[in-house]
Amino acid sequence: MRATVKDVARRAGVSPKTVSNVMNGIVPVSAPTRLRVEQAMAELDYVPNLSARGLRNGRSGVIGLALPDLATPFSAEISQSIVEVAHEQGWSVQIEETGSDPHREQELMTRARANLIDGLILNPVVLKESAVQVGVALPPVVLLGEVTQQLADRVFVDSFAAARDMTLALARPGRRRIAALGVNRGRQSATALQRAGGYEAALQELGIAKDESLLISCDSWTPASAAEALGEYLDAHPLPEALFCFTDSMAIGALNTLWKRGVRVPEDIAVAGFDDVIDGRFAVPSLTTVSFDKRAIATEALRLLTERMSDRSHAQQLVEIEYRIVERDSSRG
Amino acid sequence: MRATVKDVARRAGVSPKTVSNVMNGIVPVSAPTRLRVEQAMAELDYVPNLSARGLRNGRSGVIGLALPDLATPFSAEISQSIVEVAHEQGWSVQIEETGSDPHREQELMTRARANLIDGLILNPVVLKESAVQVGVALPPVVLLGEVTQQLADRVFVDSFAAARDMTLALARPGRRRIAALGVNRGRQSATALQRAGGYEAALQELGIAKDESLLISCDSWTPASAAEALGEYLDAHPLPEALFCFTDSMAIGALNTLWKRGVRVPEDIAVAGFDDVIDGRFAVPSLTTVSFDKRAIATEALRLLTERMSDRSHAQQLVEIEYRIVERDSSRG
C-alpha cells in the first residue's frame, strides 16, 4: 500500500498538516522539522495522491490539448511545444483528438471538467458559434488558430495575411496561373476560408482575374488526399505555374504526385505550403512555406489559459503570432 | 458551482447512492427511477467529478504515454493509435516526453502514480535495467519496442529480423556496398543495436565482408541530424550502392541531402527506412520501408496494460507485432 501524509507524519513525529506545509511551502516550517519530514518522505517513498489533492483543491494540474488529427507532423510539433512549456510550469497534458467533428469539439469545450482537466487548449476546425451558448460559463479555454467568431481567448497566426503574402511571393517572378490546394468542398473550416481569402486578395491586387478552375478542393488535409486531389485535377486541367497548398502536409502529398508525373519542381511549377513542418524542410525539393514559432504559440496559449483560470471574468484576449515567408527550393527561380 | 451527486439526488427525489447506481450501471435500477435521475442530471448539467471518483476508486481512468521525441511523425502516428484505442475503451491519455533521458524514463516508470495515471505505456530508448529495482513493485507499465532486459510487459516489432530482411532486400539486385545510417556514437540504444545487428547478420549471410566505413553514426534520430551526418559522410567517402536508414525520419533527411548533391535515388543509390510513416509514403521518391500495424501495437499495449492493472502478479507478457518489407520507388531497380 502506498504511503499517505498520515504515514509520513507518524514517521516524522509531526502532524499531517506539517507534512502538507513542507510540501506546499507556503506556511513556514522550521529547518529541523522540514528535514525530518523530508527524510520520512524519502524513506517511505511517499508520492502524493493527486486525485485527493485535486478533489481538495478543485484543480487537477492537468490541461487538455485537443487537435483535429493527431497523426500529422504539425500536431506532433505543436504537441511537443505545448507539453514542454506546460511541464516547465508544472502542468501535465492530456491529449484528445477531435477528428474535426463539431460535436466532439463542442463536447470538449463545454464538458471539459468531466475530463479531469483544469483548462483546454483547442484547435477547432468547424466549431460553430451557435453550438456554444454564449451565456454559459465555459471552462477555461484557449483556441488555437482561426475561428469564425470570438468565443474564447485565442492564439493565432494571421492566415489571411500570410496566405496573401505567400501568393504574392509565388507570383513575383511573373507567375500568374497560381492554384490553391485545400479549399473545402462542403462545410468550410475557418482556416480554409482565411487562407483562401488571402490567396484571392493577392490575386486581386495583382490584377489577375479570378479563375475558379484554379481552386483545388481537398476535404481532408492529409498528404494522401492532397496527392489524390491534385492527381485528379491534373487529369482534367493544364498544369498551373504555381501551387499554394494550405498546409505543408498537403504540399508533401502534392510534391509526390508531381514527381510521379514527371513534373519538375520548381522548374515546371512552384510549390508552397503552410506551417513549416520539419518534414517540409527536408522534402524534395525543400518546401517553401509560411513559418511561425510554435514554441511561442505554446507559451502564449499557456499564458492565456493560466490567466483565464485565475480570473474567469476578464475580457477575452487575442494574441497574434508573427509569421514569415520562408522561400526554399520548391519555389525558387 | 457545479452540481454534485447530492444535488442530482435531491432533484430526482432519490438518494445519492441511486444516482451513483444509475451512472455505474452495475447495481440494477428500476426504469422509472433511472429516468428521473437521468432527467435530473440533464437539467442540472451534471458532470461527475473525476478527482473524487479517482480518490474513491483508487483509479483515475487516465493512462500515460511517454515517447522520446514528440515532434516526430512516428510519435504522432503512435499517439493517434493509442489515443483512439484508449478512448474506445474509456481511457484518457496523458502524454509525456522523455527526450531519451534515462533519468526521466526511470522516473516515469517508478513514480507513475504521482502523475494521476493508472498505468504507463513507455517507449524507452536508453532505459537501463540497473536503474529499475527488480524487486520494487512497479506501477502497471507496458514497454514499446526493444529493451536490453525484460523489465515489464512489452509490445515489439522484431527489429533484428526486419533489419536483416530489409538489408537482404536492398542487396537483391546485386548491391553489395550497403551503408547503415543511425548507429549511435556513444550510449547505444537497444533499438539501434537490434537494427545494426540485423543489418550485419544479413551482410554476413551474403558473404559480404564487414566494412566499418559503411556505418554512419547519427545520435539524434531526426531528419536534420541524418541529413547532416550523411553530408559529412559523403564528403569523406565514396557513394554506397544502398543506404539503410534506421528510421523513416532519418531517411527523409537523407533523401534531402542526396537530392541536394544531385545523387539520383534509386538509380545511383537505393534508400530504405523503418516505421512506414505517412510522410515516407509521399517522399520523393516514395520510401521503401519496414511497415507494421501501429493500430495493432496500440491495441496490444492497451490489452497488456489493462491485464496488468487487474492482476499485478502474473508473468510478464511479450507480444510481437508482424512487420513486412514495403518496397517503393526509393529502392526499385
Place this chain on the structure above:
DNA sequence: CCCTAAATTGTGTGCGCTAACAATTTTCTC
C-alpha cells in the same frame, strides 16, 4: 524573569464519490 507578539505546529472538517451494509419494497410460491 514575566508578559505579549510572532512563529510554528496541531486539530477538525469536508471536498464528491461509491462500497459495504441496512432497510425497504416488490415479487413469487404454495
Place this chain on the structure above:
DNA sequence: GAGAAAATTGTTAGCGCACACAATTTAGGG
C-alpha cells in the same frame, strides 16, 4: 393471502489531502 426470497433503494463511512482555526512554542521587550 401469508411468508420468504428477490429486487431495489437508503444510510453510513472514509478514500487522502489541505484549508480554517486553535493550540502551542519561541522570541523580544521591559
